[in-house]
Amino acid sequence: MRCPGVLVLAVLLLAGCTADPAPPTPTMSTPVPAAEGCPAGTTLRNELCLADGAVAEALSDIVHAQFADAQLNAVVAGVWHDGEPVLVGALGESMTGVPATADMHHLLGNLSTPMFTTVVLQQVEAGALSLDDPLSTWFPDLPAADQVTIDMLLHHTSGYRHYTEIPAFLDRLWADPFQHWEIQDLVDIGVAGGPVFTPGTDWLFSDTNTLILQEVIEEVTGRPAGELLKEDIFDVLGMADSTAAFDANWPSPVLHGYSDERGVWEDVTHWSPTWTYTAGGVGADQEDVRVFLDALGEGSLLSPELHALQFAPSTAGLGPWTDEQYWAMGFLQLDGWVFLNPGLSGYYGAGGTIPEEGWTMVVYTTASETGDQSQPTATDIFRQFTAVVTPEHSLAR
Structure with missing residues (x-):
């Protein structure tokens, strides 16, 4: 089965939890025409809203080919250059007879992470x-709390394990995906046994870090993390279609996701997102994700000094990372691209921006029962997109 919320990299594989899918049957989803009302500068062509030119046509061909080849239930994709749409739209269905549309809301997975880590840096500012504060300042009873700093949590160098890959967590999640999780229960699972290496000496992706940061920030500010996200990120950027209520009550319209991870093909859309909180539990539509990624790349939410620190190659030399490809504070830097590609129950996503070139892209896919649910299809589309829009920074190599 696939581990919910795991960051699944096809460029540099960090983590995975998959099993062989069931053999595909001959049927597949049928493309559904895009809704009328394309954004300014685009027209409806071949079921998607496209700008004029060969680039938009090439991107459209990629979306259609991947939709068919991977037997997807739905794909929602957006590509913008300097804030202007080049391709926006959706293929397939959200539910039987309900076309997928570009304005549909859904769980973001790890694309939530840089939103919250930006909140953390705002509190540092x-x-x-302080980035050098030890965790023991607030939670002295956690393992290695006197060694682990805020900076290590942000950079995933604490050594705490990724709780969503731990059988004790997965067994409880699959037994009741609608249950309400207390954040401390999740942290306790992730820190059990202490760090797997001396803090600061290596790198390991772990959502446990983000949840500990959430506990710290809520302790420091006396405010819920969802409230901080809304007031300091969403409201500031005008992200009216984003929510951090962590209750799965996504605004309509909703992109439904499906999975057979519990042994039956089922709708997972409204499973409780309290298993992930700020590590993946934000919901939004693709336009709001685009707005945030643009702001992240521009540094408009932080001072120039902290923006530079957020993007610095501090993890180079640890784990698989180099000066060109590394984990920054809440996201990957891959050959100029700010990039994240969550894989979670029912959905695959990929989102990124390359500020120097002005491109921002967001892709989410949902699987059909006949497709290969283990394949990170959104990442496949994103990587192919990069070869079209920035061949010199292609991630398809």
Whole structure:
């Protein structure tokens, strides 16, 4: 089965939890025409809203080919250059007889992470805490709390394990995916046994880090993390279609996701997102994700000093990372691309921006029962997109 919320890299594989899918049957989803009302500068062509020119046509061909070849239930994709749409639209269905549309809301998975880590850095900027503060300042009873710093949590160098890959967590999740999780229960699972290496000496992706940061920020500010995200990120950027309520009550229209991870093909859309909180539990539509990624790349939410620190290659030399490909504070830097590609129950996603070139792209896919649910299809589309829009920074190599 696939581990929910795991960051699945096809460029540099970090983590995975998959099993062989069931053999495909001959049927597949049928493309559904895009809704009328394309954004300014685009027209409806071949079921997607496209700008004029060969680039938009090439991107459209990629979406259609992957939709058919991977037997997807739906794909929602957007590509923008300097804030202007080049391709926006959706193929397939959200539910039987309900076309997928570009404005549909859904769980973001790890594309939530840089939103919250930006909130953390805003609190650093406000003087509420320091990157060098040890975790023991607030939670002295956690393993290695006197060694692990805020900076290590942001850079995933604490050594705490990724709780969504731990059988004790997965067994409880699959037994009742609608249950409400207390964040401390998730942290306890992730820190059990202590760090797997001396903090600061290696790199390991782990959502446990993000949940500990959430506990720290809520302790420091006395405010819920969802409230901070809304007021300091969503409201500031005008992201009216984003929610961090962590209750799965996504605004309509909703992109439904499906999975057979519990042994039956089922709709997973409204499973409780409290198993992930700020590590993946934000919901939004693709336009709001685009708005955030643009702001992240531009540094408009932080001072120039902290923006530079957020993007610095601090993890180069640890794990698989180099000066060109590394984990920054909440996201990957891959040959100029700010990039994240979550894989979670029912959905695959890929989103990124390359500020120097002005491109921002967001892709989410949902699987059909006949497709290969283990394949990170959104990443496949994103990588092919990069070869079209920035061949010199292609991630398809």
